[in-house]
Amino acid sequence: MVEIEFQQKTKDLIDSLKAICATNGLGNSTGEFEIITQVFLYKFLNDKFAFEAKKIDDNIATAEKWEDALSAMSEGDLEMLQLQMGADTARLKPHHFISYLFSKQNESDFAQLFDDTLMDIAINNNDVFAVMTDSGEKVQLFTRISENVTVSKRDQFCKAIINKLIEFSFERIFTQKFDFYATIFEYLVKDYNSNSGGKYAEYYTPHAVARIMADILVPEVERGEIRNVSCYDPSAGSGTLLMNVAHAIGESRCSIYTQDISKKSSNLLRLNLILNNLVHSIPNVIEGDTLRHPHHKDGQDLKKFDYIVSNPPFKLDFSDIRDELDSKVNKNRFFAGVPTVPKKDKDKMKIYTLFLQHILTSLKSGGKAAVVVPTGFITAKSGVDKKILSKLVKDKMLSGVVSMPANIFATTGTNVSILFLDSTQSDKVVLVDASKLGIKVKDGKNQKTLLTENEEKLIVEAFNEKKAIEDLSVVVNYDRIKEMNLSLSAGQYFDVKIEYSDISQEEFDKVVHNFESNLDDLFKESSEFEIEIKKQLKSLKYDF
Known part of the structure; x- marks a missing residue:
């Protein structure tokens, strides 16, 4: 029951991000696809980092704010902590955390800071998280998402996003199983995973x-x-x-x-x-x-x-x-x-x-x-x-x-x-x-x-x-x-099925007799129709 409730909260987050895109004229656009998937991924990686850090360090786990505990660590200790994390955890620094961006949202050029943060995370994690093209080029994890929005709206757009991301944590879902993620992924991409007219469209x-x-x-x-x-x-x-x-x-x-x-x-x-x-x-x-x-x-x-x-x-x-x-x-x-x-x-x-x-x-x-x-x-x-x-x-x-x-x-x-x-x-x-x-x-x-x-x-x-x-x-x-x-x-x-039932000779003769009687009646009825049609045709001939 708790998992179903949290699944719904996750879907609500996705819906709220789509609503932000819609109010900025990006509904069902290519830009919306990039924004929704990348913002969701940024939130997921941020909370996964916190989840793994708390498993390794009790001080972080018991801190009132895990971000403050991590920010207080020396560069060497933070690097050591990251070395103990699994390879599937993105390498983040304190200024990459959502809470840090949340605290800076009222500063000028906030959209620039938001985009710079995503790009810095992508570059720092390029060796693990980049997709390669068949020509050898690497496709980074993130792009500058605010560039999908009109310049005058970018700061407010990024502020609206960061305020949605700060509201709850994904940490509790990291113990979930495959079916949970399959449902979330399907909901996340349901509006974007269709034939877009491309050559081998998905x-x-x-x-x-x-x-x-x-x-x-x-x-x-x-x-x-x-x-x-x-x-x-x-x-x-x-x-x-x-x-x-x-x-x-x-x-x-x-x-x-x-x-x-x-x-x-x-x-x-x-x-x-x-x-x-x-x-x-x-x-x-x-x-x-x-x-x-x-x-x-x-x-x-x-x-x-x-x-x-x-x-x-x-x-x-x-x-x-x-x-x-x-x-x-x-x-x-x-x-x-x-x-x-x-x-x-x-x-x-x-x-x-x-x-x-x-x-x-x-x-x-x-x-x-x-x-x-x-x-x-x-x-x-x-x-x-x-x-x-x-x-x-x-x-x-x-x-x-x-x-x-x-x-x-x-x-x-x-x-x-x-x-x-x-x-x-x-x-x-x-x-x-x-x-x-x-x-x-x-x-x-x-x-x-x-x-x-x-x-x-x-x-x-x-x-x-x-x-x-x-x-x-x-x-x-x-x-x-x-x-x-x-x-x-x-x-x-498949075997061809023929339905049949056992009957006596007397019953068989009766069935055949009925068929013959029906045929006689049909032939008689046909003959009567033929005579009537000829009369009608003869009548029409004299009329003309």
Whole structure:
């Protein structure tokens, strides 16, 4: 109950920051996104520093004001204190604290001081908290947020923010678990994590999809035994899929690797990693084009990963770089080929097939992957899609498929399936048709489908235990898949049910007699209609 109350207070803080932005003409703008996420992160890091300092030093913990106790420390003692803190705690100085800015809010050029503080924190923590681009440039933790506001309003704008931040502390949430942070993160970014028109624009993956993927990739019986593994997403977005997998494995037992062309996605992902005790993976976050410039490599070859999850863009016009991708350098990576440029509807080029090939090339021997694909892929009859399916069957890399309900993504009408890959699997492939599950709800102007907790468990149990459940799941071998022309649609393997009942010869004769009588009546009625129509036509003829 206390956690729910504090969760609401956290949401209230986010709402109050959005209200400040709205009154300054920034509602739903790019500037608002930068301000909300960066101010929230500044508050989070400030309170995390206090939380860790109090755990280490009793004098700080018992002080009336922890900021005063820290300010009284010598530079050497403060440095020693910071050395004892975990690597996921930002290195702050007394003049970085929110309380210090609060005390200076009535001075002239307060907005300048506010921005300078954020930039100083970013520079001091660049080695840990900066995201790198594929060209090697570092993207700092903070920017000068007041520059989003008209010059005359900047001081008042920053004063309004600092007065909201001083009102309560996040300290008590640092003992919370993954689900708490997942809820807060979703609320924080719900207005910003959508298709912004960018080239590989990010989409928010529903938590039900993310949970199912994680629970199948990392079954309950394996948790606690996995150590020092790598998890990768080549189109990471805000990191929902990776956060779920990392939580299932254990945040301290895995390293996250990502790449995404979207700057906004990379910033959201960094925030997500900080919230979820995965700061050690921030140096592995790359802002850049995975298809043209894959960053994660071992020498000249692509780096291989233990776990890969992805919800790549499905269709996109990449005609301008198509020939660049179809090169000798990429021949092994894009083994099934690069889709040709159609004469019409270039925006429907199947870019997901390139991500899928990249994932297959990046998967370790014995590794596991889960990829969201359009359901049409699992019954592909030709082209690049069919070549990929052929390789999956030939190399026996399939663990199975889960076909999701329509509108599981509120932002797209495309039906989706989750493709599970695992080269260690036996000759048993699990196909699940979950298309009839879920409840329909309104999401703004869209309709989406929500799976219940029990439905999620049913899907995971059927898959992990390789259960055949009527009208839900089937277990098939590779020979059977070949017989079915490589189709991975569960429905095509279900037994056709014919309802019948035992009756006597006398009852059968009676049924046949009734049918014959009905047919006689229908023929008689048809003949009468024919005679009547001819009369009407003859009458019309004489009238003319």
